[in-house]
Structure formats: structure tokens, C-alpha cells
Amino acid sequence: MVDWDKLRIFHAVADAGSLTHAGDVLHLSQSAVSRQVRALEEMLGSTLFHRHARGLILTEQGEMLFDATKAMSRKLDTTTARIRDSEEHVAGELKITTTTGFGTLWLVPRLGKLYERYPDLKIDLMLEERVLDLPMREADMAIRMKEPSQADLIRRRLLNIRMRLYVSPEYAALRGIPQTLEELSSHRLICQNPTTPQVSAGAVLSQSLLTHHVSATLLVNSYFGVLQGVLGHLGVGILPDYMESESPHLIRAMPDVESAEVPVFLAFPEELRSSRRIAAFRDFVVEEIQSLRRNPGES
Template sequence: MDWDKLRIFHAVADAGSLTHAGDSLHLSQSAVSRQIRGLEESLNTTLFHRHARGLILTEQGELLFDATRSMAKRLDTATARIRDSEEEVFGELRVTTAVGFGTLWLAPRLPKLYDKYPDLKIDLMLEERVLDLPMREADVAVRMKEPSQADLIRKRLMSIRMRCYASSGYLAKMGRPERLEELSSHRLICQAPSAPQVSAGASLINRLLANDVHSNLTVNNYFGVLQGVIHDLGIGVLPDYLIEDFPNLERVFPDIESVEVPVFLAFPEELRHSKRVAAFRDFVQEEIISHRRNLRELRERTPDDN
């Protein structure tokens, strides 16, 4: 198959227009049209439906576009790896992690990484969906469970637990419950048990909701839960890594917590020698060490609340 025709097809499919594709490729519309027509003839199929407002891919065109999109991602990766030097870390790094961890723990620490590598460009993708690393939907993942995909390098970073927290203002106003049965007199702030989250969090929430909770607020991510808690709205179910950055949170029900949730960093085997990936991996590991030390010191100062 003619690589040049595929390159032009990809540009047309991406732009949805012969004219716009021609502009990006520095080719005339007629030249682009001839290449597309030649590709369709070589494949004996129609790749585009043509109408007044532009071009729409046929079913066969969609199949080919999926292939060229994958090829383009791999070529971009190869180009970036080639450009990596031994001394410098630069270029784009696509990092995926859960909304809560990315928003509340990772993002606030990124200034340290940028201070060290100012030419790094990070695309931080926060979502609960597990992106396909081998298919290069992302370069690096920080996940709340061990990745199951093949051909990944993985490292366990730490463990977290979901616990109950409230603000000092809320507890001063409403009192501190000592037993789960007393939740009926308080508002519970949490994710819905059916929301995308680690199973350990859902199990803890189900246990708490079984105690005749009369008022609750459900939010579909931990950032929203945290906002409710720090604004004195109720008792929230939150991951314990927040205590370092929000020391005014007070733990409620110190004997109640979720099972341990492992946190893994993973990236494709093919990026083993990427300087950008190595820089991010080392940064996260250093921050984890600092995080553990700070939590230990915090627990020594306030052993009853943490």
C-alpha cells in the first residue's frame, strides 16, 4: 500500500475536507483528490461519502482511519524517543490517572517536576476509564489497582485506604460521632456506591449507608466530596493521602476504614528507555517517599486523629 497515499488519506479524514487537508499538506485540492481516488481504486472501495458540507468516512474508511490513527501515534512516539537526548528531558508526556488522585495529589506536586524540566509538556488525562497503554492511549498510568494488560512495566508505589473525615468546624457544631449508629444524626458525603471507583471505597460506603443515614450528598469524584467536607457540610469518605495537604481534616470513626488499595505506576515496555517516562517515574517515587515521611510525622503529632 502506498504510504504517501495513506498519509494524505489520514489528513483528509482528520480534516473532513480536501481543501483543509491540502492546506496542511501544502498540496492543491486537485492533487489531494487524485491521491484519494487512486487509493480507493487500489483498494477497490469507496472511502468517503461526498456532500456539499464536506466528506464523511464510509464504514471501510473508518476502518482505514483507525489503522492510520494508530500508525500516527506510534510514529509520534518513535519520533519523540529518537529526539530524547541523554542530558535533556523535553516533549509531550501523556499521563492518565483517576480524577481524585490526579486532582488532589498529583497536580499540586507537578510544579516541582516543571522546575526541574521546564521543557516538558504533560497532558494529564483524569478519568476513571482505564486507558489502553499498549495501544498508546497514554504513555504512563497511575492506577488504583495492578494493571492487567500485557507488555507493561509496573511498579507498586504505595497503598491507600478510604476513611471518614470531617472539618473541625462541622464537628464543633454537630458533635463527633463515636459509633456508626450515630450517623443517622449526621450528613454523609460520598460517591454513590455504583459510581466508578475502587471496590474498596464502594464497600465502605455501603457499610456506612446501612446505618439509617437520613441525609447524604453523593458526588461522582473525591474532589467534590472534599469540597463538601471542608465547607462544613458533613462527614466525608475520602482517601487517606489527603491528610498531608489538608491537616485540618479530622478523622471520624478511627477504627473504620476500607481495605488496602494498591497504587501502581505503569508504562509500555517500548517506553522503557524514554527519558520523559524515567523523569516522571523518578519524580513520583521521590514524592511518594516525601509523602510517607510527612504522614509519619503528622501521625506522631496527632496520633488520635489519623
């Protein structure tokens, strides 16, 4: 029978690609980690790593074993979560992923309400445009700007959003509010660079407006940066329409111009269906979305 502790150490080394880094994670010396890996190789009668100057590379046999230990790790994580969630009290870690824009502009400002309800919840919020693999447990739940394509996910459409043009009241008083494409040409356009990772509908709108010979531009790589530019009275910014409730003082420009509709989905793995933490976060987000719909002009 294979020693579970040796498998745990092997998994850490394979995941880190280095004896030293694995030792740091496991709080063991490099020599102790190396001895355990050699002992496992002797037990299995097979070489698990190729050693070279830049680190370790798994052999074919090592890859097979690493696939098995990854599956074991995911199963243990799921079982641990279910055990913790069997209690009435909602606590423990919850890994959430969403886009940088939605996370910074909509989700984070609301999390105080969630923590008031569940003070022992530990949220690991990963804000990035890359779509994380939920079945592989890179995250427990995702809020994405398109319907997830991965299998074995429970998904729910939360709302639809559009990208629109906005200015600050101070900018409007000083420079006016453009109403047409011709008028926009004399204003500074603030938007995400169409080549940066973002919602495709936003990129299409930005690219379209940038072809109309605007006098000046400010290109940034996040909607948070666009918002700060608008609030700093620098020009006309492209922002998601939920900002009308988050910053009700913003003034919409060119009301006939907007992006295509963007669906916002919440998704999580089927195996976490019974998780109390998942249910608590899901219900909280749905409540906030419903509140947003009831009071579109309020934060």
C-alpha cells in the same frame, strides 16, 4: 509504491470519520482531502470508504489499511520520542492518565516541583476513571488504583491507600465527631454515589454506610467534590487516606471504619523503557511517595 502523503491524509480521514474534520486537522480544504482519498483508492484499485449522509464508514479494505497506518503512527511516535529522549535535556510532551480524584487531590498540587526541575516538559494530563490503552499509546504512562492487566507493560506498585471518614475542625466543634455507626446516623454523610465510576473499595464502603439510615446525604461524582463538602463543614466525608497529608487539619471520624486496601500502580509500555521523560516523571512520583511515607503528617 504508495504515496506517504496520501496515507497520512487517509489516516486522518479514517480517524475523524469525516472529510471536513480531517481537513480541519490537516489544514486542507475538503475538496483537496477528497481528491487525495480518491487518488489513493484508484492507486490501490479498491474502495476504502462507504459514503453516507452522516459521514464515512471504512470498508473491509479500508479497515485493513487503517490498522496498518495506526501501527505506523504508533511506531513513528515511539521513534520520535526516542530521538527526542536521546538528548540530555528532558523536554517534549508526556501524556499521563490517572483517576480524577488522585489527579486533582494529590498529583496536580505537586507538579510545580516537577516543572521547576524540567521547565520545558509539556504534560498532557488526562483525568478519568476509564482505563486508557497504553500499548495503543492513548497515554504514555498511567497511575491507576489497581494493577494493570494489559500485556507488555512495566508496572510498579507505588503505595496502598484506604478510604476513611473525615470532618473539618469547624464541623467537629459544632456537631461533634461521630465514633460509631449509631452516632453517624445523626450526621450528613458526604460520599461518591456508589453507582458512579470509582475505586470499588470506596463504592463498597459508601454503599455500606448509606444503609445505616443517615439523616442526610450529599452524593457527588468525585472525591474533589467530597473534599469541598467537608471543607465547607457540610458533614462527614469519605476520602482517600492520603488526604491526611494533603489537608492535615482534617479530623478522622470513626477510626475503626475504613475501606479495604487499594493498591496504586504506575505503569508504562515496555517500548518506552528508555524514555528520559518517562524516567523523569517516574522518579519524581516515586520521590514524592517516599516523602509522603517519611512525613505522613506533612503536605
